[in-house]
Amino acid sequence: MSESPSLVAVSDLYVRFPIHSKGKKAYITPVDHVSFAIERGEVLSLVGESGSGKTTIGKALMRILEPTSGTITVAQRDVTHIRGNALIEYRRDVQMIFQDPFGSLNPVRTVEQHVMFPLRKHRNLKDAALQEALDNLLERVGLTPVAEIRIKNPHELSGGQRQRVAIARALAVNPKFLVADEPISMLDVSIRAGILRLMNDLKADYNLSYLYITHDLASARYFGDRIMVMYGGQIMETAKSSELVRKPAHPYTRLLLAATPGNPVRQALPETSNAAPDLLEGRKGCPFADRCPFVTEICRETAPQLLSVDAAHSVACHHPIV
Amino acid sequence: MSQQRPVLELENVSVAYDSDKGPVQAVNRVNLTLYPEEIVGLVGESGSGKSTLAYAIMRLLKGSAYLAEGTIRVMGQDVYSLSKKELRQFRWSQMAMVFQSAMSALNPVMTVEEQIIDTLRTHRRDMSLSQARKRAEELLHLVSIDLKHLRSFPHQLSGGMRQRVVIAIAIALDPAFVIMDEPTTALDVVVQRSILDQIQEIQRYVHFAILFISHDFSLVAELASRVAIMYAGRLVEVTKSERLQLLGNHHPYTEGLLRAIPKLTADEVTIEGIPGYPPDLVDLPTGCAFHPRCPNVFADCMIDRPELYQMEDGLVECHLFKGAKEVHYV
Numbered sequence: 001m002s003e004s005p006s007l008v009a010v011s012d013l014y015v016r017f018p019i020h021s022k023g024k025k026a027y028i029t030p031v032d033h034v035s036f037a038i039e040r041g042e043v044l045s046l047v048g049e050s051g052s053g054k055t056t057i058g059k060a061l062m063r064i065l066e067p068t069s070g071t072i073t074v075a076q077r078d079v080t081h082i083r084g085n086a087l088i089e090y091r092r093d094v095q096m097i098f099q100d101p102f103g104s105l106n107p108v109r110t111v112e113q114h115v116m117f118p119l120r121k122h123r124n125l126k127d128a129a130l131q132e133a134l135d136n137l138l139e140r141v142g143l144t145p146v147a148e149i150r151i152k153n154p155h156e157l158s159g160g161q162r163q164r165v166a167i168a169r170a171l172a173v174n175p176k177f178l179v180a181d182e183p184i185s186m187l188d189v190s191i192r193a194g195i196l197r198l199m200n201d202l203k204a205d206y207n208l209s210y211l212y213i214t215h216d217l218a219s220a221r222y223f224g225d226r227i228m229v230m231y232g233g234q235i236m237e238t239a240k241s242s243e244l245v246r247k248p249a250h251p252y253t254r255l256l257l258a259a260t261p262g263n264p265v266r267q268a269l270p271e272t273s274n275a276a277p278d279l280l281e282g283r284k285g286c287p288f289a290d291r292c293p294f295v296t297e298i299c300r301e302t303a304p305q306l307l308s309v310d311a312a313h314s315v316a317c318h319h320p321i322v
Numbered sequence: 323m324s325q326q327r328p329v330l331e332l333e334n335v336s337v338a339y340d341s342d343k344g345p346v347q348a349v350n351r352v353n354l355t356l357y358p359e360e361i362v363g364l365v366g367e368s369g370s371g372k373s374t375l376a377y378a379i380m381r382l383l384k385g386s387a388y389l390a391e392g393t394i395r396v397m398g399q400d401v402y403s404l405s406k407k408e409l410r411q412f413r414w415s416q417m418a419m420v421f422q423s424a425m426s427a428l429n430p431v432m433t434v435e436e437q438i439i440d441t442l443r444t445h446r447r448d449m450s451l452s453q454a455r456k457r458a459e460e461l462l463h464l465v466s467i468d469l470k471h472l473r474s475f476p477h478q479l480s481g482g483m484r485q486r487v488v489i490a491i492a493i494a495l496d497p498a499f500v501i502m503d504e505p506t507t508a509l510d511v512v513v514q515r516s517i518l519d520q521i522q523e524i525q526r527y528v529h530f531a532i533l534f535i536s537h538d539f540s541l542v543a544e545l546a547s548r549v550a551i552m553y554a555g556r557l558v559e560v561t562k563s564e565r566l567q568l569l570g571n572h573h574p575y576t577e578g579l580l581r582a583i584p585k586l587t588a589d590e591v592t593i594e595g596i597p598g599y600p601p602d603l604v605d606l607p608t609g610c611a612f613h614p615r616c617p618n619v620f621a622d623c624m625i626d627r628p629e630l631y632q633m634e635d636g637l638v639e640c641h642l643f644k645g646a647k648e649v650h651y652v
């Protein structure tokens with residue numbers, strides 16, 4: 001795509017978890033041979049339903065979990081299996097904003113304790129410099145008046161304010177890349193726009209890249225430069241945000257669009273069943289085959305490759321809508 | 323509007339409860355009427371009082387919460403004048419409720435069939451077991467669940483199927499009126515859409531009115547014919563759903579919500595949040611509760627609570643609409 005190497009390059013990522021099926025040990029594969037890249041300053045929206053593997057990808061990128069196979073390269077460094085100090089150092093470049101701002105903050109720590117810890121630990125700031133960095137950060141994320149907010153405990157804050165604390169804490173290490181996993185889905189509607197705008201503004205200020213994980217196509221389109229649609233552990237389609245919404249090529253993307261509230265065209269849902277995808281290791285064919293109105297024999301036998309239909313628009317489907 | 327007898331009439335309904343910080347008015351003089359077979363959306367943020375209102379209608383208020391004033395009538399019957407025994411019969415046969423969390427609304431150790439039969443036979447003492455079984459089959463058919471799931475336990479069903487079972491139980495006794503409290507919030511968009519389609523489909527055969535509670539504006543606008551918007555315990559606007567497609571002539575809070583939602587297909591993709599945070603109900607702002615966040619605020623807003631004004635297709639509680647016809651409830 002671009003001349004310089006991508007900030008994040010994921011190649012053939014594979015994650016499997018053991019389960020017990022009928023007394024035997026088996027594996028499910030929430031991330032099944034996934035490859036993608038994120039450029040510097042780019043926001044990639046990752047869209048999919050629960051169980052599609054989007055959070056697992058986020059966790060693998062954060063190295064909260066270790067991939068089974070494949071490689072993750074961030075800023076030209078292979079981080080797929082790093083441990084110990086290398087991992088700690090890596091987290092200076094990559095931070096995560098979690099879905100639940102009630103669970104992600106420590107209830108007995110104040111706002112300043114939350115944000116000061118990474119400032120001290122990762123940036124070795126002390127005394128006046130620490131205080132100044134803290135005040136600037138809280139002010140930047142809109143937690144004002146700073147003097148009042150910094151001594152509060154999480155339970156004294158609203159959901160939106162808590163998410164701002166989580167963002168400030170993530171920014172404290174001066175990261176290059178943020179994984180935001182459904183950061184607004186637990187917030188009130190009137191608060192969501194403010195958080196999305198804040199993340200958007202920070203992108204320019206800190207030259208940040210994001211992986212924005214969401215189930216909501218509308219916000220994915222608003223915030224993301226590109227959208228990547230996942231289903232059953234595999235990438236179904238990826239394209240520039242406006243292109244994906246206007247000209248979806250994959251039947252699953254069409255289904256998502258038809259189901260999203262606020263779509264001016266109301267139509268019957270283009271699906272043939274509502275069965276959940278099979279995630280068992282060794283499954284055959286396209287994960288969407290059982291629900292797809294265009295299914296043919298080949299779909300059940302061979303998983304389609306992700307192929308480009310246009311510049312920056314790829315789709316994994318034997319019968320794309322073009 | 324329809325001249326039929328309303329299924330739900332709320333007159334000056336207020337609900338209060340005691341909290342650690344003092345008395346709280348969670349619902350504040352709400353007036354709303356639902357007519358047969360109508361779907362009305364009730365939209366608000368968390369803490370706006372929408373669920374409290376639903377619980378008040380069902381007479382399910384718990385703890386220190388109580389109906390502080392006003393009357394709630396369902397099918398002309400004052401819900402709060404019923405004896406406990408009458409209430410048990412009235413609930414579910416006249417009014418039912420679908421709760422947000424289907425997993426906790428269902429009994430984990432009873433099969434789907436047992437739960438439906440249990441509901442039926444508790445309310446219809448004269449119903450035989452075979453009649454109840456037959457009705458359970460009909461109901462599952464109505465919500466498009468394979469009959470083999472009659473023997474399934476809730477944990478064996480997907481989230482969407484559980485919510486369908488809960489809906490089947492809610493309409494088991496043909497109530498005239500069903501409250502649905504965020505029935506699809508925990509579900510994926512595709513499942514959500516198919517359940518909403520299903521609700522509309524069922525409503526074509528079985529006639530009941532729905533008060534549909536949600537925080538999702540665009541979803542409610544698609545489903546309901548009218549939408550009531552709640553803020554800090556008050557209904558600040560009641561409008562026809564079509565009007566939510568357009569900006570202008572709304573309460574500033576409604577307007578703010580409309581601007582806060584990213585549009586899926588629109589060309590412009592700017593969104594604006596509403597500044598500030600929803601108010602603390604213990605310590606409500608003076609005058610209009612929305613005034614600290616309102617972009618159109620002026621002196622009156624901080625002192626006086628606005629009147630309710632009649633618009634073409636609805637009601638707005640805002641000083642900006644002064645000059646329009648005032649609506650006075652008794």
